[in-house]
Amino acid sequence: MTGLILKLAPGERVLINGAVIENGDRRCRISIKTPNASILRLKDAIHPDEVATPVSRVCYDAQLVLSGDTDPAQGSRNLLQGIEQLSRVFDDRESRDALTAATEDVMAGNVYRALRQLRRLLPQEARIFARIA
DSSP: OHHHHHHEOOOOOEEEEEEEEOOOSSSSEEEEOOOTTOOEEEOOOOOOOOSSSHHHHHHHHHOOOOOOTTTTTHHHHHHHHHHHHHHHTEEEEEHHHHHHHHHHHHTTTTTHHHHHHTTTTTTHHHHHHHHHO
16 A cells, blocks of 8 residues: 655645644655545635535545544545535536546545545536536
8 A cells, every 4th residue: 555645835724633743944755654544635625604505515534534633434435425415516517527536536545635626616506506506
């Protein structure tokens, strides 16, 4: 197993298994070898006050699992339920692919990958809301 490679910019922070780690003044590369480690780039984190849309809500649920702020089993159930609800709205091929991949990632216990897939839906969701506004 090769693990996850994190490339961090100077001063970038990341949450790994509940600990906030801040990079120094140079770019660095960190190799995470522990399987199923909970990892969240803080620059990608959604603040609770910013959770205002269905996709951001499901992304936030994934964040809660990654940060250790929710039970992993319950968090996975919430994620799968949220993904199913999103699949009722997003019917284009690219979104369906992202939702399918996110479902598979959650089922495999890879919440970080699922979050990356779900984040792909944020621009599409913004376009939908812009059309109906």
